[in-house]
Amino acid sequence: MSLIGSLNIGKQALTAHQAAIQTTGNNISNAGNADYTRQVTDLSASRDQMVRHGIFLGSGVQIDAVRRQIDEALEGRVRAALSENDAAQTQQQWLGQVESVLNELGDTDLSSRMSAFFSSWSNLANKPQDIGLRQVVIQNGQALASWLNDSRGQLDSLQQTIDQRLPALISQADSLSQRIGDLNVQISTVEGGAGQANNLRDQRDAVVRELASLIDVKTVEQPNGTLNVYVGSEPLVLGSETRGLTLVNAGTAEEPLPEVRFKANLGTVSLKSGQIAGLVESRKTVGGVIKDVDAIAGSMIFELNKIHASGQGLEGFASVTASNVVEDPTVALTDPTSGLLQPPANGSVVVHVKDKATGLVTSTLVQIDADGLNGDDTTLDDLRTNLDGIAGVNATISAGKLTIAADSAAVELSFSQDSSGVLASLGVNNFFTGSTARDIKVSQTLADNPQMLAAAKNGQKGDNQTARLIAAMETQPIGAFQGQSLKDKYEGVVTSVATAAGSAKNDAEAAQGILETLQTQRESLSGVSLDEEAVNLMREQRAFQGAARLISTVNELMDLVINMAR
Numbered sequence: 154m155s156l157i158g159s160l161n162i163g164k165q166a167l168t169a170h171q172a173a174i175q176t177t178g179n180n181i182s183n184a185g186n187a188d189y190t191r192q193v194t195d196l197s198a199s200r201d202q203m204v205r206h207g208i209f210l211g212s213g214v215q216i217d218a219v220r221r222q223i224d225e226a227l228e229g230r231v232r233a234a235l236s237e238n239d240a241a242q243t244q245q246q247w248l249g250q251v252e253s254v255l256n257e258l259g260d261t262d263l264s265s266r267m268s269a270f271f272s273s274w275s276n277l278a279n280k281p282q283d284i285g286l287r288q289v290v291i292q293n294g295q296a297l298a299s300w301l302n303d304s305r306g307q308l309d310s311l312q313q314t315i316d317q318r319l320p321a322l323i324s325q326a327d328s329l330s331q332r333i334g335d336l337n338v339q340i341s342t343v344e345g346g347a348g349q350a351n352n353l354r355d356q357r358d359a360v361v362r363e364l365a366s367l368i369d370v371k372t373v374e375q376p377n378g379t380l381n382v383y384v385g386s387e388p389l390v391l392g393s394e395t396r397g398l399t400l401v402n403a404g405t406a407e408e409p410l411p412e413v414r415f416k417a418n419l420g421t422v423s424l425k426s427g428q429i430a431g432l433v434e435s436r437k438t439v440g441g442v443i444k445d446v447d448a449i450a451g452s453m454i455f456e457l458n459k460i461h462a463s464g465q466g467l468e469g470f471a472s473v474t475a476s477n478v479v480e481d482p483t484v485a486l487t488d489p490t491s492g493l494l495q496p497p498a499n500g501s502v503v504v505h506v507k508d509k510a511t512g513l514v515t516s517t518l519v520q521i522d523a524d525g526l527n528g529d530d531t532t533l534d535d536l537r538t539n540l541d542g543i544a545g546v547n548a549t550i551s552a553g554k555l556t557i558a559a560d561s562a563a564v565e566l567s568f569s570q571d572s573s574g575v576l577a578s579l580g581v582n583n584f585f586t587g588s589t590a591r592d593i594k595v596s597q598t599l600a601d602n603p604q605m606l607a608a609a610k611n612g613q614k615g616d617n618q619t620a621r622l623i624a625a626m627e628t629q630p631i632g633a634f635q636g637q638s639l640k641d642k643y644e645g646v647v648t649s650v651a652t653a654a655g656s657a658k659n660d661a662e663a664a665q666g667i668l669e670t671l672q673t674q675r676e677s678l679s680g681v682s683l684d685e686e687a688v689n690l691m692r693e694q695r696a697f698q699g700a701a702r703l704i705s706t707v708n709e710l711m712d713l714v715i716n717m718a719r
Contacts (some may be wrong), residue, residue: 154708156707156711156714158202158212159703159707160208160704160711161212161213162211162212162213162214163213163700163701163703163704163707164704165199165214165215166213166214166696166699166703167697167698167700168216168699168706169194169196169214169215169216170195170693170696170697170700171697172216172219173194173196173689173693173696174690174694174697176193176194176219176694177693178690179192179379179570179691180192180382180681180686181681181683181686181690183681184681184686186498188224188356188358188359189355189681190221190222190223190351190354190355190358190487190679191219191221191679192219192220192351193219193220193222193364193680194216194217194218194219194224195217195218195219195220195222195484196214196216196217196330196663197214197215197216197217197462198201198211198213198214198215199212199213199214199215199416200212200693203281206450207295218348218349219349219351220349220614221349221351221354221355221679222678222679223678223679224316224675224678224679225374225672227658227671227675227678228229228358228675229371229372230671231362231367231668231671231672232362232370232372233365233369233426233674234664234667234671235362235365235366235668235682236365236366236368236369236370236425236427236430236670237369237426237667237668238427238664238665238667238668239367239423239426239427239428239431239664240426240428240430240431240434240664240665241367241431241660241661241663241664241665242304242431242661243432243435244434244438244631244657244661245316245433245654245657245658246661247288247311247431247432247438247439247660248435248438248650248653248654248657249310249434249654250343251308251439251442251650251654252437252651254266254304254307254308254311254648255304255646255647255650256444261300263297263300263301263304263449263643264640264643264644264647265479266293266296266297267627267639267640267643268294268627268640269293269295269296269297270290270293270294270297271623271624271625271626271627272471272619272624273286273289273293274290274620275620275621275624276289276322276403277289277290277608277617277620277624278528278608278620278624278664279617280618281608281609281616281617281620282467282615284603284604287603287606287608288603289603289608290603290606291427291599291600291603293681294584294585295594296496297596298585298593301446301450301590302309302590302591302593302594303705304446305371305443305447305450305590305628306447306591307591307592308423308442308443308446308632309333309591310437310445312436312440313433313440314409315436316384316436317407318432319400319411319429319433319436319604320400322367322428322432323398323399323413323429323430325367326364326367326368326398326429327397327398327416328400329360329363329364329367330364330389330390330395330396330397330509330542331359331395331397331565332359332360332365332466332568333361333380333390334390334392334394334395335393335567336353336356336357336360337357337378337379337380337392338392339378339389339394339395340353340354340357340378340379341372341377341378341379341392342561343417346379346472349378349401350378351623353694355600357380361382364382365427366426366427366428367428368384368391368413368422368426368427368429368430369385369425369426369427369430369432370382370383370384371382371383371384376394379392382614383426384422384423384424385425386427387415387420387421387423389415391537395417395527396415396416396418396420396672397417398413398414398415398416398422399413399414399416399419400412400413400414401414401419411433411436412434412474413429413433413588417543422660425449427503428514431455437587438599438650439655440646441699442646442650443590445646446590447589447590447591447632447641448633449590449639449643449646450587450589450590451495451588451589451641452595452642453585453626453629453635453639453640454583454585454586454587454588454593455495455574455577455578456575456582456626456631457584457585457623457626458576458580458584459571459574459576459577460584460619460620460622460623460626461561461577461584461607461623462568462571462576462577462581462582462583462585462607463502463568463569463570463571463576463607463610463619464569464607464608464609464610464618464619464639465505465566465567465568465569465580465603465607465609465610465612465619466604466606466607466608467604467611467614468565468604469505469507469565469567469603469607470557470558470559470565470566470567470582470605470679471558471559471562471564471565471566472556472558472559473548473556473557473558473566473581473582473598474554474555474557474581475555475556475579475580475581476553476554476579476580476581476583476586477494477513477554477579477580477588477598478492478552478553478554479491479492479493479494479550479553479554479555479665480553482532482533482537482574483532483534485523485530485531485532485576486521486530486531486533486536486575487523487525487530487618488530491533491711492553492580493579494588495574495577495578495588496523496578497521497523497531497573497574497575497578498521498522498561498572498574499522499523499524499573499679500521500523500571500572500574500575501518501519501520501570501571501572501573502518502519502521502568502570502573502574502575503516503517503518503519503568503569503570503571504516504517504519504540504543504546504557504566504567504574505566505567505568505569505612506543506545506546506559506564506566507546507564507565507566507567508563508564509563509564509565510563515544515545517543517568518528519536519539519540519543520539521536521575521624523613527577529624531575533550533555533579534550534552535593535646536555536575537549537550537555540557543563544560545561545566545586546558546559546560546566547559547560547694555579555581557581567612568581568582569610569611584596584599584606584607586622593638597693597718598689607619608620616683626639627639627640628640628641653677664703685687
């Protein structure tokens with residue numbers, strides 16, 4: 154072993170510890186970078202040299218690698234927790250907004266307005282001829298309809314907002330997958346099968362985490378350093394290639410149903426967590442509440458109108474026009490192509506023609522064939538013909554709407570005993586117009602003339618049977634709701650939303666706790682600790698100074714040897 158060997162040892166030590174100081178400096182400079190992974194310089198002793206048999210001397214130090222301090226399994230768990238957390242937080246946010254729309258804890262919720270409305274019918278039953286009580290019924294009906302209109306509008310707005318946000322998030326996820334493919338190419342090119350492109354890998358990990366916040370992903374690293382990304386069991390990124398993501402409408406123009414698909418082949422993407430999955434699930438929840446609110450409004454409209462249409466007000470009709478359109482007057486009213494949302498049943502209806510001067514009433518039974526047999530079910534044309542054949546009655550059809558009018562000002566019309574529900578189906582003598590929460594309104598005829606409000610059933614002004622039947626509707630079982638009442642159905646909707654919101658809140662809190670725990674573990678392993686780096690810097694400084702001192706000493710010895718040789 155010579156002084157030259159010692160000089161080489163010092164040189165190698167200077168190089169190694171200089172690299173270690175640079176790595177430490179890089180860590181310190183990136184202490185505030187959330188996407189940075191702490192790097193470590195791995196040093197090892199160089200191969201020993203044999204000076205004579207059985208005696209080996211060290212030959213210095215060498216740099217094995219500058220590697221990232223990272224646990225890939227922990228990174229995968231962090232990404233999974235991030236996806237779960239963002240999905241839970243998203244659902245909690247939107248379900249909370251649905252709860253706010255229903256506002257069941259306030260004094261202006263649907264159940265309160267519904268109770269006030271049916272209570273006003275009960276009050277009217279006590280004084281059926283009282284115009285003031287009739288106006289209260291109409292006002293409460295308008296308030297109830299207004300609440301349904303407003304709530305439906307707010308729910309529609311929530312759904313539209315989700316529909317507007319989904320494409321942006323899908324586009325972002327698609328761009329991130331493309332970015333991962335590009336980074337795969339750069340990493341495999343730089344590394345060339347040896348070493349690690351640490352900064353590029355940090356960039357890729359940051360992009361994967363960002364993607365994981367949108368959709369749940371799994372990763373598999375390949376021998377060449379590229380990272381394959383999977384959604385469920387389907388590949389999204391394979392090396393430099395990506396299948397991409399897009400949004401398609403799997404529903405109809407009237408009822409859109411957005412679905413996430415792979416751009417390459419429009420294959421279905423199975424999403425379980427992430428912001429996008431949270432939005433998709435939230436949209437389903439909002440859509441379900443919309444259908445329930447529409448069902449409540451639609452059933453209330455039809456069931457109440459069935460009762461009201463067979464009742465009588467303080468005066469009869471000179472003319473009444475149906476509010477519902479029949480698309481084809483020549484097809485059976487029970488045919489889906491007729492356009493009626495609530496087709497009539499097999500039965501009949503009684504039409505009364507009253508002579509105003511004498512008070513004489515002529516009643517005619519009109520049959521409604523809706524048994525589906527023999528191909529002779531009643532059409533709108535058939536009904537018009539039958540009505541027009543009644544003395545004192547003139548029936549016409551215009552733009553699919555039936556109008557029933559008195560032949561002269563000397564008579565007035567009324568209806569009773571509609572066992573078929575045809576009047577409610579067509580919207581004749583109805584209390585509510587419309588068919589859903591979006592378009593429900595109190596009949597303008599009643600709003601303009603409260604005397605037309607039907608409280609009687611037997612034609613007598615003091616009769617209250619219709620008012621009593623409607624007052625009892627709130628708690629009466631309805632066939633469309635499998636025996637539940639309007640009140641029970643709405644309470645079920647509120648309970649379902651509250652339960653889902655509570656579950657979402659619990660899931661969000663649990664997911665947040667898990668994510669914070671895993672992030673703390675990752676930070677302790679991969680994050681930069683300035684205190685720890687300061688200690689490393691001092692140690693590396695001393696080592697560098699020692700190597701420099703070694704070189705200086707060897708240099709003095711070599712000068713001495715050279716001078717001795719002279």
